[in-house]
Amino acid sequence: MLLEVKNLKVRVEDKEILKGINLTVKPGEVHAIMGPNGSGKSTFARALSGHPGYEVTDGEVLYNGKDLLDMDPDERAREGVFMAFQYPVEIPGVNNAYFLKAALNAKRKQQGLDELDAIDFMKVVKEKLKVLHIDDSMLQRSVNEGFSGGEKKRNEIFHMAVLEPALALLDETDSGLDIDALRVVSEGVNAMRSPERSFVVVTHYQRLLNYIVPDYVHVLSDGRIVRSGGRELALELEEKGYAPLAGARK
């Protein structure tokens, strides 16, 4: 089992947002987490990534059998958890390539691998850039600074491609993307699907799931998973909306 979430409760400031989430993800699976605004789906992704603003009040999360909640955010990352941010942060003065090289080497060090020098790093990077239709110049700019919405999301997926996580959390990666960018981002994700790598895709819209086809769909409402199913559940949601589900939880 790659990820086991048991009765996860999370508070943001003084408000309980997640009220007991249970979810199991096996290697190679793609799980979509859907739900209306305020249902807690982004909170779920952020809590798993270790954001300090999201306080776990109850429950357990095992990642490869280890207590994920006991790890600092950077440990989680080095252990292979990646989060593609809904709002990637602009960091003036920090070169994108320099940062990514540091991140990759932090992970490699953890794995007992040699750190990559600038030349070997660029070899890794060039390949990934092609797949994601990313211009070289994005590497030499400050992290996300002045990037368009689409560039930011592509940069997230680019980071993911370079860091090769075992578990990727995509937090509303589709928001703010036009259809072409959505296709590029999805192709990037699909190119990374493998029997060893799992995805938890948080999204409001079914649209993304036309491109990244999930194995399972879970619907969140008011901090709980109220329905789980296969891909057809997403299509049903598109047709009927989230409203009928508000009753389903009771």
Place this chain on the structure above:
Amino acid sequence: MTQAVAQAAWVKERRDAAARRFADVGFPTTRNEDWRFTNITPIAETTFVPAAGSFGQAASLVAAVNVPGAVRLAIVNGQFAAGLSDLSAMPKGIRIAGLRDGARDGTDGLEQHLATVFNLDAHPLAALNTAHLDDGVAIFVTPGAVVETPIHIVTVTGGDGQVVAAHPRVLVVAGANSQVRIAHTYVGAKDDVYFNNAVVEVVVNEGAIVDYYTDQRESERAYHIANIQAHVAAKGVFNSHAFSTGARIQRHDVGIALKGEGADCTMNGVYLADGDRLMDTHTSLDHAMPHCTSHELYKGILAGKARAVFNGRIIVRLDAQKTDAKQTNRALLLSDDATINSNPQLEIFADDVKCTHGAAVGQLDEEAMFYLQARGLTRIEARDMLLHAFAGEVLEGLKIPALREQIETNFFAALSRDVELKA
């Protein structure tokens, strides 16, 4: 023969006038507006012994800050040290003069320029330095010479356990349309208490371009006072970049007078302080003539119980129409106990000018910290990356790559030296 110059009548005259001046005013106290936040009683109350010409660690300290390819001028305890200098790369167009026998190329120009750039009434400690005037280094750049070889002044201070005072003195005279880059490193015996009271005078003649990079990495227990004053003639350019990580108390005065039309200057700095260090920077920009531009950017990083003082004075005189002056001062406080007193001081007498100033004090951006951590960087790595980026704008101005690398390495070392900074 040059030994005699230190005894020359004009030197004695300037020395005595400065001594009288200092005797009148003494060490400034916090009642003096310019020293309101910087209490140097510990200096005034310490009995310093006159420094010897050298001390045990001098050679190794000089070697540790070697900038490959540069001409090195070593000043040990205020005295030019030919033995620790390296003049093998001496380029054409440079003349090194000095008051004492250590200097290489005679004494021409000294009487004309030495101790002329300062208004001693406004700078009591520069008066104290001048009262000790008997040595130092003078760099003359021949008119029209474009000097590619960096000139590296290394001021090294220590007393083999004795508490010494030194008064290093530097003079730079850049001839018309000449260009030169000068680095000045202040270093001292680790853990030694000493008082280093430096004065740097710079004369930038018409159309000349002078870069002056200061790297203050004194002993953590040292008292470091340095005063740079520059006069810039028409179309001349003076760029000052200062990096400070050392000393228990630092006081930097940087004063630039733009005295000819079309003169331009940059006055940048980064300081990093932790523990109970005090970093005081007083800058003064005198726009005396029309069509001059100035760019000023100071950035501070403060941790622990460190204190910083930033005072940025800009005077735009009545005749200085079409002045374009910009001053920015930013500080990051990494702890609740760190403080900064920031004081922009604009005095504008001309009416057709552009003058902006901004000051901002903040903390590390926690969302940026989380973003970096979520990609696998530890909290310390993430913090160092953000602090390096914060300083980056100023570091970029360093046009001597080997020096920049050295300053960056020292910057990261300073970031890791204190537990409070690690938090």
